[in-house]
Amino acid sequence: LLKISPEQYNKLSSMYFTFGGVTYELISNARICPRSSSSDLGGTPDGIYLIVSDTGSNPGSGFDFVKGYYFLERFYSVFDTTNSRVEFAKTVHQSHVQVTADS
Numbered sequence: 461l462l463k464i465s466p467e468q469y470n471k472l473s474s475m476y477f478t479f480g481g482v483t484y485e486l487i488s489n490a491r492i493c494p495r496s497s498s499s500d501l502g503g504t505p506d507g508i509y510l511i512v513s514d515t516g517s518n519p520g521s522g523f524d525f526v527k528g529y530y531f532l533e534r535f536y537s538v539f540d541t542t543n544s545r546v547e548f549a550k551t552v553h554q555s556h557v558q559v560t561a562d563s
Contacts, residue, residue, distance in 0.1 A: 461493070461501055461509040469508050479548055486512075490534055 464472075472488035493501060493509040503509050511530040536549040 461498075461503050461507075463503065463507050463509055464492075466508065475512065479546075482548070484535060484548060484550075486531070486534070490530070493530065 469488065469492065472491060474488065475486045475491060477484045477486070491510060491512055493503070493511050495505060495508075498507050498509055499505050501509070534551075536551050538547040538549075540547065
């Protein structure tokens with residue numbers, strides 16, 4: 461777990477991921493582990509832990525990032541194994557997540 465201070469949390473900006481011409485935004489609150497789960501993951505209940513971290517691989521090597529549980533929790537995901545594709549969409553219950561089409 462990557463622990464950050466409240467000051468660092470206040471400086472977090474949104475992260476954007478683009479798939480199929482649609483950009484998905486993770487606001488700062490969506491980039492941290494829910495505090496109710498912190499101790500389950502080995503942290504302290506009052507700690508602030510990022511859900512996004514460095515994979516340790518070289519940029520452009522083909523393994524630049526991993527979309528994990530907390531990302532999938534915020535978007536509707538379809539895994540179409542027949543056609544070898546994955547699709548994402550905003551859910552009506554996630555008003556804190558912005559989805560915009562690229563220009």
